Amino acid sequence: MSLPGAPCAGxxxxxxxxxxxxxxxxxxxxxxxxVILALLFAVALVTGSDVTLxxxxxxxxxxxxxxxxxxxxxxxxxMLVLEGFMLVVLALLPFSIPGRVVAEVLGFAASAExxxxxxxxxxxxxxxxxxxxxxxxxxxxxxxxxxxxxxxAPERLVHLFLFTVRYLDVLDREYRRLRLAMRARAFRPAxxxxxxxxxxxxxxxxxxxxxxxxxxxxxAMRCRGFTGRFPCLHEEAESGPGxxxxxxxxxxxxxxxxxxxxx
Amino acid sequence: MTSLVRLDGVTFAYDPARPVLDRVDFTLAAxxxxxxxxxxxxxxxxxxxxxxxxxxxQAGCIHAFGRERRCEKDFVEVRARAGLLFxxxxxxxxxxxxxxxxxxxxxxLGKSKxxxxxxxxxxxxxxxxxxxxxxxxxxxxxxxxxxxxxxAVLAMAPEVLLLDEPxxxxxxxxxxxxxxxxxxxxxxxxxxxxxxxxxxxxxTRTVRLEAGGRLS
Numbered sequence: 518m519s520l521p522g523a524p525c526a527g528x529x530x531x532x533x534x535x536x537x538x539x540x541x542x543x544x545x546x547x548x549x550x551x552v553i554l555a556l557l558f559a560v561a562l563v564t565g566s567d568v569t570l571x572x573x574x575x576x577x578x579x580x581x582x583x584x585x586x587x588x589x590x591x592x593x594x595x596m597l598v599l600e601g602f603m604l605v606v607l608a609l610l611p612f613s614i615p616g617r618v619v620a621e622v623l624g625f626a627a628s629a630e631x632x633x634x635x636x637x638x639x640x641x642x643x644x645x646x647x648x649x650x651x652x653x654x655x656x657x658x659x660x661x662x663x664x665x666x667x668x669x670a671p672e673r674l675v676h677l678f679l680f681t682v683r684y685l686d687v688l689d690r691e692y693r694r695l696r697l698a699m700r701a702r703a704f705r706p707a708x709x710x711x712x713x714x715x716x717x718x719x720x721x722x723x724x725x726x727x728x729x730x731x732x733x734x735x736x737a738m739r740c741r742g743f744t745g746r747f748p749c750l751h752e753e754a755e756s757g758p759g760x761x762x763x764x765x766x767x768x769x770x771x772x773x774x775x776x777x778x779x780x
Numbered sequence: 781m782t783s784l785v786r787l788d789g790v791t792f793a794y795d796p797a798r799p800v801l802d803r804v805d806f807t808l809a810a811x812x813x814x815x816x817x818x819x820x821x822x823x824x825x826x827x828x829x830x831x832x833x834x835x836x837x838q839a840g841c842i843h844a845f846g847r848e849r850r851c852e853k854d855f856v857e858v859r860a861r862a863g864l865l866f867x868x869x870x871x872x873x874x875x876x877x878x879x880x881x882x883x884x885x886x887x888x889l890g891k892s893k894x895x896x897x898x899x900x901x902x903x904x905x906x907x908x909x910x911x912x913x914x915x916x917x918x919x920x921x922x923x924x925x926x927x928x929x930x931x932a933v934l935a936m937a938p939e940v941l942l943l944d945e946p947x948x949x950x951x952x953x954x955x956x957x958x959x960x961x962x963x964x965x966x967x968x969x970x971x972x973x974x975x976x977x978x979x980x981x982x983x984t985r986t987v988r989l990e991a992g993g994r995l996s
Contacts, residue, residue: 659876659916679876686918687870733871736834740864741936742856742888750883750893750900 541655543585548656548664550762554769555652559645561773568633571640577772578647585651592650599646603639610635658682676747684730691726695719783807783843784940784968785831785862790840792826800826803840806987808940813969815979818989824972825867827989828942831970832859845939860889863938867945869925873917878904878928881917885936903935904928907961923954930961941969947978 543551562574582592612622616630653661659679666675699715706712787806793799800823808814816824829835830842833855842849844858866872875881882903883896891899904910907927912920920928926946933941946962947955955977962969962982971978979986 657916662876680874683874683876683918730871733866733868734874736829737864737866737872738874738884739834740832740859741885741932742860743884744856744888748884748887748896750880750887750896 541584541586543581543651544655545761546765547759547762548660549668550765551652551656552661552664552668554765555649557769557773558648558652562641562644565641566637568636568640571637571644575640575644575647578644578651581651582647585655587651587655592647595650596643596646599642603642606638607635610638672747687730688723688727692719692723695722783809784845785970786843787827787830787837788841788843790830790837790842792823792830792835792837796838799838801830801837804989808968808970810968811984813971813982813984815983815986816970816972816989817974817979817986819991822989822991824989825944828864828944828970828972831942832862832864834864860885860936861938862940862942863933863936864942865930865933865944865946867948869922869929872929872932873920873925876916877913878909878915878917878920879913881928882932882935885932889936899935903931907931907934908957923950926950926954926958927961930958934965939967941965941967943969943971943973945972945974947973947975 546554558574558578562571565571565574611620611627611631612625614628614631614634616628618626619629619632620627656664659682662675662679662682665678666672696719699719704712704715706716785806785808787804789803789805790801791799791803792801804827806827816827818824826835830837831844833842833849833852836851844855845861847854849855849858873881875884879897879900882900886896886899887893900913901910904913907930909924909927909931912924912928917925917928930946941962943962947958950958955975959977959981962971969982971982973979
């Protein structure tokens with residue numbers, strides 16, 4: 518049995534296969550420690566408002582990313598999605614929040630309060646994203662589900678999460694097949710009722726097929742004696758948190774307390 | 781010969797105006813391997829689903845393992861003794877890892893975790909899949925998926941196997957391996973298939989399903 522969080526040839530959320538390199542410091546942590554740490558970090562940053570402290574938070578997140586040995590290029594590409602949204606926030610906030618005017622662009626006044634708010638939001642969002650990538654993104658999906666279950670998350674939600682992960686790829690393949698079939702018959706996305714209608718059919722068909730698949734999965738489960746309760750093959754006390762987990766736990770609790778007191 | 785599963789005058793319709801199966805009689809005896817074929821959409825899969833109670837007939841009765849079975853509760857036991865292999869392995873493999881998926885049936889049957897683990901190990905070993913135990917199911921190849929879903933069915937130690945197009949969309953080596961595995965299994969089988977090899981090498985009897993009725 519592989520231990521939860523142990524890097525094996527599974528699929529982590531960042532899609533990084535295990536490989537032969539020794540586990541990084543973050544990977545050596547118990548998966549539950551990583552979940553709690555990510556949650557704690559996010560809560561601490563969301564409640565904080567001091568720009569200096571938030572910058573320290575971002576610094577910490579970057580250190581975590583280094584410790585987790587995140588692939589730089591792939592992580593940056595993922596961050597781009599967030600940065601696009603951040604740009605809009607950065608561009609709009611200084612002009613939409615009233616306060617002391619520090620600059621004027623094309624007749625619109627930019628306020629100091631708005632600039633501070635924009636900086637806060639950008640720092641928070643980036644720090645939390647990087648930290649989540651470092652702590653949870655390197656975790657195998659199954660291990661994450663199991664960690665949540667062992668931390669007492671509702672069983673149904675955990676199963677929903679694992680089912681989603683399991684069938685996302687099946688649905689995606691179904692979608693691609695339909696899209697390919699459309700393209701094979703010379704369909705090209707354009708603006709117009711024909712295109713909207715076809716896209717509507719595509720998603721409608723995807724829904725119908727998903728529903729049918731759900732029914733077949735349910736039938737297959739009933740065939741194997743499913744009566745509403747999920748058995749679990751893994752022992753509860755598979756591995757306790759190690760010294761490293763306690764150490765990191767203590768250090769991060771101290772840091773977060775400090776952050777909360779100062780912020 | 782004792783009959784394991786018997787359908788007497790079974791009628792089933794998704795749409796009452798056009799019944800898929802109309803007063804069908806079918807018997808599976810111990811030791812038999814029945815190849816079931818017929819045109820597409822004639823109700824072959826539905827026939828298998830009727831045998832394990834996934835759909836219930838509008839008329840006629842179903843006997844399985846010495847008793848008439850009528851409702852969902854009756855069929856829970858039937859499903860443990862007659863293993864159904866689905867056409868699409870993706871429908872069957874829903875657990876994150878291979879080991880968990882194969883263990884799902886045995887655990888549902890009330891086996892302990894240690895026993896389930898032993899069964900998983902033995903079943904995968906016997907199908908030559910020992911290395912796949914900790915693999916994540918959606919990363920398996922099509923052939924591996926089919927064999928793992930067969931392992932998941934065999935792990936419940938069924939007396940009867942109901943196979944829905946088992947060799948469909950398999951490459952030649954996997955198909956040959958599957959035929960070999962099936963040929964060595966002791967269970968009575970109903971095999972829905974158009975594959976000539978399956979019919980020639982496995983079947984002891986062929987049944988052709990025609991619109992509404994049945995011809996041997």
